[in-house]
Amino acid sequence: MLKMFGRSLKLRQVSAGGCNACEADINVLGTIGWDLGRFGIQYVASPRHADGLLVTGPVSKNMELALKKTYDAVSEPKIVIAVGACAISGGPFANHEQVRSGVDAILPVDLYIPGCPPHPLTILDGLLRLLNRLDKQT
Numbered sequence: 001m002l003k004m005f006g007r008s009l010k011l012r013q014v015s016a017g018g019c020n021a022c023e024a025d026i027n028v029l030g031t032i033g034w035d036l037g038r039f040g041i042q043y044v045a046s047p048r049h050a051d052g053l054l055v056t057g058p059v060s061k062n063m064e065l066a067l068k069k070t071y072d073a074v075s076e077p078k079i080v081i082a083v084g085a086c087a088i089s090g091g092p093f094a095n096h097e098q099v100r101s102g103v104d105a106i107l108p109v110d111l112y113i114p115g116c117p118p119h120p121l122t123i124l125d126g127l128l129r130l131l132n133r134l135d136k137q138t
């Protein structure tokens with residue numbers, strides 16, 4: 001699966017109830033300073049054009065159904081990437097009655113990128129390592 005996406009990965013970003021700081025750093029990667037597209041990785045507007053989801057936020061109950069439907073709309077094979085402490089385990093919202101405390105409570109997660117929020121370099125590092133695009137010694 002990763003061999004298939006190694007040179008071209010399209011991701012649909014889903015904000016599942018976070019504070020928006022993770023989204024801000026994800027968006028930074030698309031700016032001219034980082035130019036994520038040169039690595040063959042792009043954000044797309046529709047899950048039907050995507051190879052996977054990039055999810056932020058602890059998955060609020062209000063966003064749970066939307067996240068599931070978005071996941072279902074992505075064709076197989078597909079990947080799920082949890083970005084930020086909220087998406088990994090709920091972060092500062094963990095165990096609140098209105099959240100699911102992380103993406104893997106409802107979807108299979110292939111990659112966890114830590115931080116609150118993660119630095120853009122951390123996100124880029126995670127994506128490139130997932131795709132075996134970095135030397136394992138670095």
Ligand code: SF4
Binds near residue numbers: 018020058085091117
């Ligand atoms: S991990 Fe931190 S920065 Fe990201 S959405 Fe949660 S609270 Fe905000």
